[in-house]
Amino acid sequence: MNEAVQPKPDSRHAAPAGDAFELVKEKAGFREFRMLANGLRVLLLPNRVAPVTTFAIVYHVGSRNEAVGFTGATHLLEHLMFKGTPEFQRSKGTAVAAVLEALGARFNATTWFDRTNYYETLPSSALEVAVRIEASRMRGALLRDEDRVPEMTVVRNEFERGENSPFQVLYKHTFATAFREHPYHHPTIGWRSDIEEVSTARLREFYETFYHPNNATAMVIGDFDEEPTLALLARYFGPIPGSDQPIPRVYTVEPPQEGERRFVVRRAGQIAWCAMSWRTVEARHSDTPALAVLGNVLGGGITSRLHQALVEKTLALSVSVVPWQLRDPALFSIFAPVRPGVEPSEIESVVRREIARISSDGVTEAECLKARTQIEAEVVFDRDSTDQIAASLSEAIAVADWEWYADYPAAIRAVTPEDVQRVVLTYLHDDALTAGLFLPKPGAETEAAGGEEAEEA
C-alpha cells in the first residue's frame, strides 16, 4: 500500500486525551465523550471478540433533510464522499476505497431517512487509517463537478435497480402516499429527475450545512485501548472547528390521517404484491417496544400469526412485518408477495381478520414471551461482531440516541400482552391505513414463468 497512508506511530499518544474530551455518560459498557473544541460526540465500546475494530461515523442528515429539487442529495453526496479529499484521491493513488481495500477492511457508507453513516471494520492495528479518512472527508471533500457527472449515472442505475423490485416500488409508494407533508414522503434514493438535475453547487451547499463535527457521532467498537484511541481522535478531529451556523432542524409535521388511502401500481411482472401500513409513532415514543413485539408476534418466524395464516395456507409466498423505527412518527407495515392464482384482496382480508383477533382477544403470554426473547437475543447476537453492533448503534443514534439502544432490551422485557393489544387498538385502524397493490400488467409476459425465449443475436 502507499506510504502516505501507512499507520504512523502516534507521536502525541502521551498527551492526555482528557484535555480534549469530557466524559458525558457511561452505561452498559459504553462510554460517551464530547470533544470540547468542536462538539463531536464519541462513543467507545470495547469488545475484544477478535483483533478487529469498527470505526463508524454517523451524520445527522438524511433524506428527511431534503426537499423537492434536491431529493436524493444526501445519498448522492455520500457517493461523492468516496471521490476524495486533498489527501485521499485516485490521482495520488490514495483513493478512499483503494486504501481501505488494501487493508482488507469491510467498509461502506449508507444513507437513510434520518442519517448518513460511514464505517470501516479492519484489523485493529489499522484503526488510524479509518480515523484519518473520516476526519479528512468531514470537511475536505473535493465535490468536483467532473466527479458528479459520472457518479450521477451510477446512482441513477442504483435507482433503476430499485425500480426493478416490486417490493421497493411498493415501499416507495407507501411512504409517498402515507406522508404528504413530512419529507418521509420522498425516497432516500430521490426522485429520478432530481438525481439527474441536482447541481454540484447544491450538493456543496448541503455538505456545508450538515457535515460538521457538532452534527456527527463517531464510534469505536472492538479491540482498542481507550487512552490512545481518544488521542488519535483528538489528533485528527480536534483541529476541525464546529459549524458557524446552527444545524437547521426539520420542523415539518405530518398532520393526522383522516381516512384510509389506497394506491395501485400496474407494471409487467409475474407476481402481485400486497402492502398495508398504518401511521404510528416516533422511535422514542413509549409505544415503540410494544409495536416491535407486535411485529414479531405477527411476522417473526414460522410460528408467527401471519406466517401461519398466509404462508402456511399457501396464500402468500412469504410475509414481512416492519415496525419502522424512525426519528419522526413512521409506519407499521406488512408486505406480502401473493401466490399466483390467489386474489390479492384475499391477503388484505386475512390480515384484517388476524388484526381483529388481536383487537378482541389480545395475544397470549407465551406469544409475547417468545417475541420478547427473540428481540432481546438479537441484541446479544449483535455483540458477536463489531460491525453488527455499529450498524444497530448507528440506527439508534439516528432515530434517538445510544442510550435508547442500551435501554432497548429492558424496554422490550417490560412489554405485556395488554400493551400489544392496546397498540393494535390505538394505531391499526382504517383511518390511519395506507394500502397498496402491485399488480402484474395484463398482457405483458403472460407466459407461465417463461416470458420470451432468449434469442440469439
Add this chain to the structure above:
Amino acid sequence: MSTAATTHRRVPFAEAVRHRKLANGVRLYVLENHFNPTLALSGTLCAGRIFAPAERRLIASLTAGELMKGTAKRTKLQLAEDLESRAASLSFASDASDPVGVDISGGCLSRDSALLFDALIEILRSPTFPEDELEREKKRLVGSIRQQQDQTSARAFEEAMRRIYPPAHPLHRNTGPERIARVESLRREDLETFYRDRYGAASLILVVVGDVDAERVLDALERGVSDWAPGPEPVIPPADPPPASPGTFTVRMSDKASADVVLAAPSDLRRTHPDYLATSIANSALGQSSLTSRLGVRVRDTEGLTYGIHSSFGATQVAGPFLISVTVKPEMRDAAVASTLDEAAKFLREGISARELDEEKSSRSGRFQVDLGSNAGIAQALDAAVSYGFGVSYLDEFPAKVAAITKEAADEAFRRRVRVEDLTIVSAGSFAA
C-alpha cells in the same frame, strides 16, 4: 480463556480447535470463545445436486429444504416452536451454487446449546418428509420460481448457465417453466429415496464456535451421531468443464428500468486446485470490487455506466464458471459490454501490476482476519477448510500462502483460464426488439 480467536497473543487454530473423528466418519470441531454468551454452528454433508439424477437435480435442494418439516418425534410446527421460543436458529440448504454440499447452519444463546444439538441430530437422523408439507412447499416453490423469473439478474444468470453447461452437467440450469414442471412432478418417495441413498455419517462435518465447553460439546454430538450409519463414501462424481461455446443472447422482459448482463465461460478452477489462490488474486485485481478493481474503476467510476460490476469464479469442489456481471440502463448496455471486454483484454495482456499484487495480497490477508471477527465467521471458515480437505491449520497458514503468490503465478493461472473470446454474453431486460 485465551484462544486463537480472542487475543493478540494468538494460539494457532490448529492447537485451539478440539476435534474428534468418529468410527462412522463424522468429523467434529469445536472452538471455545467466551466473549459473548452465544454459539454458532456450521456444517456440511455431501448430498448436493451432483448426486441427484441429471434430469431431476432439484431433488437435492428439496430434500435439504424439507428436512425440517417433521421428524419421528416432532412436527414442523413443534420444532419451530421449540427453536423460535428460545431464539435459536437452524437451517439446511443446498443450492445450485455448490453442487456438492448441503450447508448446515445455526446459532443460539449458549444456555440453549442442548436444545439446538438435539434438534440438529433429530432432523438429520429421522426426517419424515410429510406429504402435506411437500405439497405446500411445491406450491410455494412454483410461486418463488415465477418471482425469480421477474428478476433481470436471475434471468441473465440462468440463461448463461443454461448456455455454457450441457444438460447433463450439474451446473446446467433449466428454464423457469422446466423447473416448474419438475417441481410439480416430484413425489415424496423421491425425497425419501434420495435421503436414504445420500444422507449418512461418512461425509458429515460439524463445527461449533462460541461460549461452550469443548469437551462437553464433542461428547454431546458424539452421543447423537456415533451410531448413525455411515452411508455412502463422499466420492464426488466427475463433472469436467465443457469446452467454451461463445454466443450472444438476449432475454427480453418488460418494464425493467435496469438490465443485467452476464459474461460467462466454463473454467477448470476448483476450490481445491493448487492454482486457486493465485487465480483468485488476479481476479480480484480485475473485478472483485465495484469501487477499486479495474472493471469498477473503468466502467463505474470513470464512465458511470453501472452501479455494480464484478468478476468471479464459481469454484467449489466442482470446477465452476468464470463470470462477469454488470447492471446497466438498457440503452447503455453496448457501451458497458464494450468497455468490460476491452478492460478484461487489457488485463490479460498486461497482467497484474506489482502494486495491484501487493494491494490484493494485503487485502486478502486483512479480510481474512476481519472475517474471523465473529463466531459464525470462524465456524464457516473452519467448516470450509475441513470440507475442502485443507485441515484446520489452513486458517493459520493462509496469510503465508497469500504472501507467497508471485506475479508470474497469478498471471499464468489467470491467463490459462480466461479468454475474452470464450465468453458467452447474456443480457436480460427491456431491450427494443
